[in-house]
Amino acid sequence: SDLTVNGTTGDVTFNGAVGRSKAIGNLTANSTGTTAFNQTVNAASLTTDAGGTTQVKGNVTTTGSQTYGDAVTIANNPILAGDSITFNNTVEGTSDLTANAVSGNVTFNGAVGNTATLGNITVNSTGTTAFNAVNAASVTTNAGGTTQLNGNVTTTGSQTYGDAVTVANNPIISGDNLTFNDTVNGSSELTVNGDTGNVTFNGAVGNANSLSKLQISGKNINANSAINVAGNIGISADTINLQGTLTTTNNGTLIISNTGNLNILNNLNLDGAFNQNGAGNVALSGNITTTNDNISFSGPVTLNTPVNFTLGDATIAFGSSLSAASNPLTLTAGEIDFSGNVSGTGALRLQPATAGQNIVVGGTNNNTSALDLTGSELNFIQNGFSSIAIGRSDSTAKVSISNNLTFLDPVTIQGGTGTIALDGTLTGNDNSSIALNASTINLNSGINTNKNPIALNGTIQLGNDINLSTGGGDIKIVGAIDGNHLLNLDAATGNVLVQGNIGGTAPLSVLNVTAKQAELIGNIASNSGFNIAADSTKLGGNITTNNGNINISGVLGLTKDAILSTGGGNIAFGGAIDSIDAARSLNLDAGSGSITFSAPVGATGQLANVAIKNAGDVTANSTINVQSLQINSAGNINLLGNVTASNAGNGGTIELLSPQGKVNAQDLNTAGNTGGNITVKALNSITAGQITSFGTAGNGGNVFLDPIGDIQVKSINAQGGTGGTGGNV
Structure with missing residues (x-):
C-alpha cells in the first residue's frame, strides 16, 4: 500500500530498506527537515516535498516516477530507477549518481554539485534528460532520447552524450574529454572546453536549429558531421579535424587556432571571414566560401584535393607556405597575398574578383585598389607548376607589369578586352613559355625565354625598341603591330608566326625576324628596313619601307600576291621564291635601290606575274620560272x-x-x-x-x-x- 510520512519540521529517517521483499505503493515524505533514505527503496513512486533536504544513500527503484522537491544529497553511489526522475532542487554529494528512467524523463531543475563536485553522473533514458548547472566528475547519457543543457556543465573527467543534445541559456561545457555522439541543436551560444582532453562531435551541430555562436577548445577536436551556426565559430586546439560541412550565417566568422594539424575535409560555407591562427599545418580537402569576407592562413597550407576559394572582392592571405601538390589551384579575390613559398605541379591561376578590377604585376605597393601581385610575392612561386595564369579572360581592365620579372613555369597573362602594359622585361627560364592575351598590348619592354614559346594575342603598340627572343622557341603574334620603333623577333631555331598587319597605322622603324621558319600573314610597313633570316618564309601580304632595305634569306613562299616597295632601299632575296597553293604575283619597286635574286624563282611553285616597276641594278643568280616577267631597271x-x-x-x-x-x-x-x-x-x-x-x-x-x-x-x-x-x- 501507499505510505505517506509527514515530518513537518522534523526529520524523516528510513534506516532500513523500504520495500525490501516487495515493493510498497506510492511513498511520500513531507518534511522541512531532513528526509534520509539510508538503505534501498523499492516502491511504486517516490515523492518528497519542497523545503528541507533528502539524503539518498542507497538505490531507489520505482515503477512510477521519482520527484525530489527539496535539496538532495547522495552517498554510496546510488542508482535511481523509475519511470521518470525529477530533481526540483540541488543535488549534492561526492559519490556517483546513476539515473535510469527507461522511456521517461530525467530532470535536474536545480544545480548539481553546487557546493562540491559530484561523482560520475550516468543518465539512461529514451525520454528527455534536462540539466541546468552541473559540477561533477563526469557525465554520461545513453543513446536515444534527448539531453537538454540549460546551464553550465563542468566535469573533472569526461562528458559523453549518447543522445541528441539541445542547448539553451548559453551553456559552457567544460571537461577533460567531451563527446557528442548525436546531434547538437539550440538557438543559444555554446562553449565547449575540452581542457587537455579531446572534443568530439559525431553528430550534426545545428542541423535543426542553428546555434547563435559556437566556441570549442581542447587538445584534439574532431567534428565528424556538419556544423551550422547562425553566428561566429571559434575553434582552438592542437589537432583539429573538420570532416563535415561547416556553415555560418548572420555574418558569422570562423576563427581557428591550431598548434598541430588542421584537417579541413569538407566545405566551409561562411557568411563572414575565415581566419586560421597559429603555426600548425593546414590540410585542405574542401572549398572555402565567404560572402565578400577575408580568408587568411598563418600556418603552412597543403591542398589534398582540388580546392576552390570563393570570397568575392575580399583578401586571401597566406602567412606561410602554400602547397597545391598535384592539384590545380585557383585564387580569385580582390587581393592575394603570399608570405611563403607557393608550390605545386598542377595549374595555378591568380585572378581578380571582377572583370573590371585592374591588376598590378610585379609592383612594390600591396595596398592599391588593384589586385596587387608584388614582385616579392611572385618570387615565392616555386618551379614545378604545369602552368601559371594571371588575370581573367573576360577582363575589361588594365594589367600593368611595372618591373622585370622571371618565371620558371609556363605563364599566361590575360587582359581580356582590356589592356596589358609591359614596362618591365619578362624572362622565362627553365620550361617557362610566356603568353600575353589582351585586346591591346603596350610593349615598352621585351620578353626572353630559354627555348620556349612566346605568344602575343592582341593589338600591339610598341613604346620602345623591343626584343622578343626565345633561343629556339616559337614566337606567335596574333594581332596588328604598330609603333615607330625597332622590333626584333628572334626565335633562333624556332618558328615565327605573325597574323596581322605590321605598321599599318604607325610604321615600325625596323623589323628583324630570325627563325627556322617564318610566316607573316598581313601587310608590313617599316621606315628603315625589314630583315628576315630564316630557312623558309611564308609571306601573305605586302612589304613597304621608307628607303629602308628589304632582306629575305632562305626560301620565300608566297601565299598571296605580294608588293614589295622600298622607295629607294635595296631588295635582296637570299633563297628560292615559290608560289604556295596557286601561282602568285610578285611586284617589286626599289626606286633607285638594287634588287637581287640569289636562288631560283618559281622552281618548285611557278610565280604568276613578276614585275619590277623601279630599281637600280637587277641581278638574278639562278633560273626564273614565271607566267610573265617585267623588269624596268635604271641600272x-x-x-x-x-x-x-x-x-x-x-x-x-x-x-x-x-x-x-x-x-x-x-x-x-x-x-x-x-x-x-x-x-x-x-x-x-x-x-x-x-x-x-x-x-x-x-x-x-x-x-x-x-x-x-x-x-x-x-x-x-x-x-x-x-x-x-x-x-x-
Missing part, C-alpha cells in the same frame, strides 16, 4: 639563269627594260602552244643566250631587241606552229 639587268615564262601551255611575256644600262641574260623562253612576246631594251648592250618564242601549234611570239650598243645572242627561234605564223623579230 643594269643581269639574269645569270635561264628565264621561262608560260601560262597554261602558252608562252608568257618577258620584258626587260634598261634604258640607262645594259642587259645580260641567259636563255629567254616564252615558247608554248602559242609563243609569247619577248622585249629587251637597253642603252648600252644586250647579251643573251637562246631566245625562244616559237609556237608549237599557234603563232610564234614577237622578239624585240633594242640597244644602242651591241646585241649578242646565241639564237632566236620565233617560228609558228602547224596552225600559226612566226613571230616578228
